[in-house]
Amino acid sequence: MKKFTLLALSAAVAASLSFTAQAASEKGTIAIMVNALDNPYYAAEAAGADRQAKALGYDTLVLSHSEDVKKQNELFDNAIGQKVKGIIVDCADSTASVAAVQKATDAGIPVALINREIVKDGIALVQLTHNNFQAGSDVANRFVELMEEEGPYVELTCNLADNNCVTRSKAFHQVIDQFPDMKMVARQDAKGALLDGKNAMDSILQAHPDLKGVICGNGPVALGAVASLKSAGRDDVVVVGIDGSNDEMDSIKAGDLKATAMLQAQELAVQGVNYLDAYLKDGSKPEKERIMFRGIFIDQTNADKVNDFLYSDK
């Protein structure tokens, strides 16, 4: 029995050694860290970075920190220990991630931040973010139009502990609050999730059966609201969201979700990898550290041009 265990162990070690030996390529590895791989947005982000890095001849390491600052810190330690060439990360928290990014930069590893920024300048190589304000405004404008500038509506925020979500909500109100006949009768945080979106909508619909519209902070919440309204047989309520996943596109094509703004997750990740690559080649840095990407407004006319957060006009 003991002999067998020993044999199995050594075989496993040998296998893993040969695996790493095989995997090592000349240009080295780029670590890609995103929030969670089960969310279509983050999965698209990871996929975009992964594809681009491989196309440029790097190996990749795709990791998820589950929005956990401690885990992110450990992943940074692992990446530094592994001597990766660069890190591209959708960070767990805008303030609590500063130390981890600093640590990598001190170790000579360039860090490209995507989707979420950190509060300090001059540490990361580049910080690429979505223009959540513009995306939110675009969606809110269409929302007001569809509501014919009046009536009771509901806001379902995605996760108020996340800066991007707060920005979107501000953008909504910047636009909607200009119309005095638009009345927000309820506002609830739905944790960015499908089921929470549905349950919240179920209850709010009971409290305010007269509502005419729902504006949602992200895609899953919007789809949850759509599911709730559908089961209540209410096809007269306008639902809009922000995100741009394929599931949302299906819903828009079916006419359930009226509009969304697609965040260019793949484009962001691809550009992040490009900036890392340029820096690794000749030390060139981007002109500005903080670069914003606009959200692309989507409705029934252009929903078929989106695939996995990638908009193609062909």
Next chain:
Amino acid sequence: MNSKYTISMYLLKARTFIALLAVVLFFSFMVDNYFTVSNLLIMTQHVAITGLIAIGMTLVILTAGIDLSVGSVVGLGGMIAGLLISQGLPVGDSIIFFNIVEVCLIVMVFGGLVGLLNGIIITKFMVAPFICTLGMLYVGRGSALLVNNGSTFPNLTGFEELGNTGFAFLGSGTVMGVYLPIWIMVIVTIIAVYITTKTPLGRYIYAIGCNENGARLAGVPVIKTKLFVYIFSGVCSAIVGLILASQLLTSHPMTGNMFEMDAIGATALGGTSLAGGRGKVLGSIIGAFVIVFLADGMVMMGVSNFWQMVIKGIVIIAAVIIDQMQENLQHKVVLMSRTAEANAAAAAAK
């Protein structure tokens, strides 16, 4: 003196029910449309989710065990249903599509198998239930994510030509004006109440929770009974996975995350002792009503999500504190009645 204690003891015994009444009364006054038939039905539909898991959890906890894997089984069950409906089961070169009833049965059997596995690991390999089901929580969640590589199965409406349409009925359909999940909860509750109160199996469950060694020596089939409760819990979770996937017409691999905590909360709120041997299935159902009616009421009132979490936690802790008070009071009343009897006997002897 004695009667005063007796009254407060009855009040304490009915505390979950009183809490439910308080919640309903409070929100009925505070929120328009809270106390309407349609809202009560919607909220009870939400209760069914927590309630069904809490029933399985109660049986497990009565044997002094715990099942932390329920939430993961919800997610995995939903994913399997999604896979079977949208992609079918590949066997060799062909792909088999099942009709909706078969899909539901397969997922329920699967849930039972996960429970059986839990039970075998706990009874045969002597792993503590907390550890075993904690491990299964991770295995289940990871497997749910693996099924479709972290993605969802959207639009589970089925295909007309494959004859697997109609999945939406399970979660959103109504029978005699009442949502199907509510009926399912009622049926499962009746089964569980019958088992725990009217059958030898029910006695075994309580006996194991009170004193496992004693029960074994008395001839209780400890292993079989434990296997049964974990299988039951697994099936309940799988049913919830089906209901949620049906309501959303989507299976999402993270569905059911943290459900185990709500179920344990409902069970504790309903007066079941986590040490086992004491508690009632109906209590847990009322506990689930309290948790969900409170949560939905707060949403309707517009209370911030952050406060909702704080309030839910406080309610659960308060419930267990009151539970302890009832325990103490019960002992006191028993002692007092014994002393009274002894005094009476002594007086009679004189």
